[in-house]
Amino acid sequence: MTAKEEAQEENVIYVGNKPPMSYVLAVVTQFNSGSTEVVIKARGRAISRAVDAAEITRNRFVTDAKIKEIKIGTEAITNEEGRTSNVSSIEISLSK
Amino acid sequence: MTAKEEAQEENVIYVGNKPPMSYVLAVVTQFNSGSTEVVIKARGRAISRAVDAAEITRNRFVTDAKIKEIKIGTEAITNEEGRTSNVSSIEISLSK
Numbered sequence A, B: 001m002t003a004k005e006e007a008q009e010e011n012v013i014y015v016g017n018k019p020p021m022s023y024v025l026a027v028v029t030q031f032n033s034g035s036t037e038v039v040i041k042a043r044g045r046a047i048s049r050a051v052d053a054a055e056i057t058r059n060r061f062v063t064d065a066k067i068k069e070i071k072i073g074t075e076a077i078t079n080e081e082g083r084t085s086n087v088s089s090i091e092i093s094l095s096k
Helices: A003-010 A020-032 A046-061 B003-010 B020-032 B046-061
Strands: A012-014 A037-043 A066-078 A084-095 B012-014 B037-043 B066-078 B084-095
Touching (some): A012 A020, A020 A046, A037 A046, A046 A066, A046 A084, A046 B046, A046 B066, A046 B084, A066 B046, A066 B066, A084 B046, B012 B020, B020 B037, B037 B046, B037 B066
Parallel strands (some): B012 B037
Antiparallel strands (some): A037 A084, A066 A084
């Protein structure tokens, strides 16, 4: 992993089942610590929450942040019984 | 409304609470009727389903469709009591 890739990994916020504001706080903290780009990632039902977190961050807390890129994709997930199912994913890159 | 705007309006699929395959079918039908661009729109929790519909369409049914653009935003919704709340929205443009 190059130094650049490492730096990017640190800027990734994974959105799960907590309230959106938890992730907004994480994103804001990341920007305040000097990052110029933060990537918000989510899968499945958490995708809506990732969009909420990005929008709340941009509208209320880091108003100079712009949406640099949004990517969607499909990931294969294997459950405990060995079955594979597909789940959608999103990556929202915010930069300022 | 210009002719171009009218044509675009027809190509919009609004994603709600039905199973994702309902919307996949709507998108596929739109492409099969000759459209070269289809826009999938959703708000709130339906956002995850919109991403599912776009991904299923692209991976299984219209494999030559590409993601042209993804936009996210915030809309103000007024409920029956007159209160306003914000809801996130997404627009996924697929083209082939």
